[in-house]
Amino acid sequence: MRIGSAGLLACTLLAAPTFAQINGTVINQSTGKPQAGATVGIYTMGNQNGLELVDQAKSDAQGKFTVSKDLPGMLLIRTAFGGITYNHRLSPNDPRTNLSLDVFDVSKNPGGAKVDKHMILFEPSGEQMAVTETFLLSNSGKSAWYDPDAGTIRIYSPANASKPSVQGTAPGGAPIGAALVKTTSPDVFGVDFAVKPGDTRFDVSYTVPYKEGQTYAGKVPTKDENTYLIVPQGVELKAENVNDLGTEPRTQAHIWGLTGNAYKIALTGSVAPAQPDTSSDSSDSGPKIEAVMPRLYKTAPFILVSALGVLALGFALLYRASPERGPK
Numbered sequence: 001m002r003i004g005s006a007g008l009l010a011c012t013l014l015a016a017p018t019f020a021q022i023n024g025t026v027i028n029q030s031t032g033k034p035q036a037g038a039t040v041g042i043y044t045m046g047n048q049n050g051l052e053l054v055d056q057a058k059s060d061a062q063g064k065f066t067v068s069k070d071l072p073g074m075l076l077i078r079t080a081f082g083g084i085t086y087n088h089r090l091s092p093n094d095p096r097t098n099l100s101l102d103v104f105d106v107s108k109n110p111g112g113a114k115v116d117k118h119m120i121l122f123e124p125s126g127e128q129m130a131v132t133e134t135f136l137l138s139n140s141g142k143s144a145w146y147d148p149d150a151g152t153i154r155i156y157s158p159a160n161a162s163k164p165s166v167q168g169t170a171p172g173g174a175p176i177g178a179a180l181v182k183t184t185s186p187d188v189f190g191v192d193f194a195v196k197p198g199d200t201r202f203d204v205s206y207t208v209p210y211k212e213g214q215t216y217a218g219k220v221p222t223k224d225e226n227t228y229l230i231v232p233q234g235v236e237l238k239a240e241n242v243n244d245l246g247t248e249p250r251t252q253a254h255i256w257g258l259t260g261n262a263y264k265i266a267l268t269g270s271v272a273p274a275q276p277d278t279s280s281d282s283s284d285s286g287p288k289i290e291a292v293m294p295r296l297y298k299t300a301p302f303i304l305v306s307a308l309g310v311l312a313l314g315f316a317l318l319y320r321a322s323p324e325r326g327p328k
Contacts, residue, residue, distance in 0.1 A: 022090075023066040024099025026059040026079060029197070030142045034063025035103055038081040042067050045074045045089075071096075082106035084144055084194045087173060104144045104197060112141025113195045115153065115224030121253075122216075122231050124270045129210035131161075135202040135222070137195055144196045151181035151190020154221035155204050158187055164206040166191055171198030178202070188221045212268050219262040227258040235269040 022042060028035035041056040059065045077088040081103040088101055116136050123130040135153055139145065145152055157164045168178040168191065181190035191202060208216070220227055228245070231237045233252035241263070242256040 021066060021068050022071065022075075022077075022096045022099070023064070024097070024101060025063045026065065026081070026101045026103060027063060028081075028105065029102050030105035035059060035081060036061045036063060038063075038065075038079055038101075038103055040065045040067070040101065041078045041080070042069065042071060043076040043078060044071070045076050051076060077101065079103055082144070082146070083148060084146055084196070086196075104142065106146050106194075107143040108145075108147040108150070110145050110152075110195075111139070111143050112197075113137055113139040113145040113152075113200075115222055116226065118220065118222070118224040118227045120218070120227070120229050122229070122235070122237070122265070122267060124210040124212070124235060124267055125272075126270065127210055128207050129216075129267070130205065130207050133202075133204040135204075135224070137200045137202070139195050139197045139200065141197060144194050146194040147190075148192055149181070150183070151192050152195050153191050153202060154183065154188050155180075155191060155202075156188055156219050156221055157206060158208060158218070161206045161208045164189070164204050166193075167203045168193035169201040169203075170194070171196055171200060175201075175203065185221075210267075210270075212270070213266055215264055215266050217262070217264045220258070221261075223261075227261075229256045229258055229263065229265065230254070231267065232271055234271060235267055237265055237267055239263055239265040 026035045026038040026040065027033070036059055038059045039056055040059060042054045043051045044054055045051060054071060055067050055069050057065045057067050073092055075090040077090065077099070079086045079088070079101045082105065084104075084106060086101065086103055088099070090096060114137065116138050117134075118136075119134045121132045121134075123132070133155065137153070155164060155166070164180065166178040166180065167175040169175045170193075178191050178193040181192050183190055193200075193202070229237065229239065229242060231254050233247075233254075235254075237254065237256065239256065241259045243259065245255040245257055247254050
């Protein structure tokens with residue numbers, strides 16, 4: 001049987017491999033309309049090189065984008081718009097067509113963004129004191145708050161402190177490092193990190209010299225609704241303009257509510273350093289919980305909850321996950 005040239009061409013096309021196509025629409029949730037001009041990048045995940053850009057495309061006038069690649073496995077889609085990136089993960093079994101990717105308009109003003117809770121943990125040990133500040137923000141607006149020149153939230157860093165380390169966690173994201181932006185005040189910095197609609201968290205840490213009983217002063221340059229000063233078990237705090245909220249039952253951390261935007265405190269006591277595991281059982285290489293309990297704040301995530309009087313005022317404090325690198 002002889003096959004004509006037209007039939008041979010048809011057979012060849014049918015036998016050719018089919019390449020997967022990733023397509024969809026970028027939607028601006030601030031306007032509710034398709035967004036043109038957004039950059040959609042496709043990244044492979046899980047290899048030794050970390051994230052690797054495979055291809056990217058621009059959304060057209062109708063917000064549509066298409067990437068024609070054969071891309072098996074776990075993927076990450078990063079949509080860039082207005083100087084901010086938005087992440088969308090695709091597992092191997094997820095649909096890869098008719099996707100809907102959300103972006104938002106960007107404003108240099110906070111708009112609906114505010115700090116719901118601000119927690120400052122003081123951990124003196126020896127001649128150094130570790131200070132960790134956690135900011136829990138909510139953005140109920142329809143725009144992302146982002147100012148690359150001035151930053152978003154402001155953090156305080158005393159002149160004798162080590163360089164602050166800042167991590168930001170976007171809604172549904174993982175903690176990543178955030179850069180600092182200088183302000184007109186030498187001890188105040190802005191944080192170069194977008195506050196998107198939803199819940200965002202910042203974790204700031206630095207160390208300062210510590211001498212028992214010496215006054216330590218600080219300030220709160222970012223307006224917030226609730227600021228809490230916290231010390232672990234074994235440390236005593238004396239201060240003015242604070243409300244004693246008692247101790248958290250599980251960790252015995254003591255909590256004070258700050259009534260102003262500045263504080264002067266005097267601490268006595270210190271946190272014992274973690275002890276090495278001297279267990280004779282070589283099969284158990286992990287640290288014993290009892291041995292590291294005073295430094296629990298540094299090594300494991302925890303939720304600090306306090307029920308206060310008949311109001312049963314509960315609040316979650318210092319959920320400090322181990323650093324995990326991920327895209328912003």
